[in-house]
Amino acid sequence: MCTEGIAKCNSGDSTIDQFACQAAFIYCNTALTTPYRATGLNPYDIRKPCGDNPLCYDFSHIEKFMNSDATKKALHVDGHSSTWKTCNMMINLEFHSDWMKNFAPYVADLLNDGIPALIYAGDVYDAGHMVPSDQPEHALTMITQFLNGEAF
Numbered sequence: 001m002c003t004e005g006i007a008k009c010n011s012g013d014s015t016i017d018q019f020a021c022q023a024a025f026i027y028c029n030t031a032l033t034t035p036y037r038a039t040g041l042n043p044y045d046i047r048k049p050c051g052d053n054p055l056c057y058d059f060s061h062i063e064k065f066m067n068s069d070a071t072k073k074a075l076h077v078d079g080h081s082s083t084w085k086t087c088n089m090m091i092n093l094e095f096h097s098d099w100m101k102n103f104a105p106y107v108a109d110l111l112n113d114g115i116p117a118l119i120y121a122g123d124v125y126d127a128g129h130m131v132p133s134d135q136p137e138h139a140l141t142m143i144t145q146f147l148n149g150e151a152f
Contacts, residue, residue: 059086
């Protein structure tokens with residue numbers, strides 16, 4: 001059912017296809033991720049327990065930095081930005097129909113047009129999706145080298 005739902009989601013851009021994307025998201029997440037979440041293990045690093053934080057990581061220092069007046073001023077959002085949140089579930093909800101879409105052709109188009117891209121696939125040892133938290137030195141090196149146009 002999950003594979004079929006994803007295929008229907010990717011069959012076009014009609015309202016029905018968008019509904020199929022939403023249905024695939026709900027079904028696949030319910031069937032595949034909910035049982036794993038029930039174990040209490042971190043979905044970003046299965047070797048660790050998730051703990052009390054719903055995101056499995058403490059991002060309070062990032063929220064403090066992003067919401068500081070100096071940061072907002074440096075980003076030119078000091079006059080018109082609401083409070084920055086680690087995970088705004090209302091915004092997250094707006095992307096649910098995209099989760100099952102295949103965007104690989106768009107990435108290929110960007111690369112073919114010479115637009116630099118950093119595609120991180122979780123191959124930094126002892127890290128994964130949350131490499132900045134799990135391996136901050138490696139994450140900084142990777143981002144710095146990318147921004148400087150260096151190979152890594």
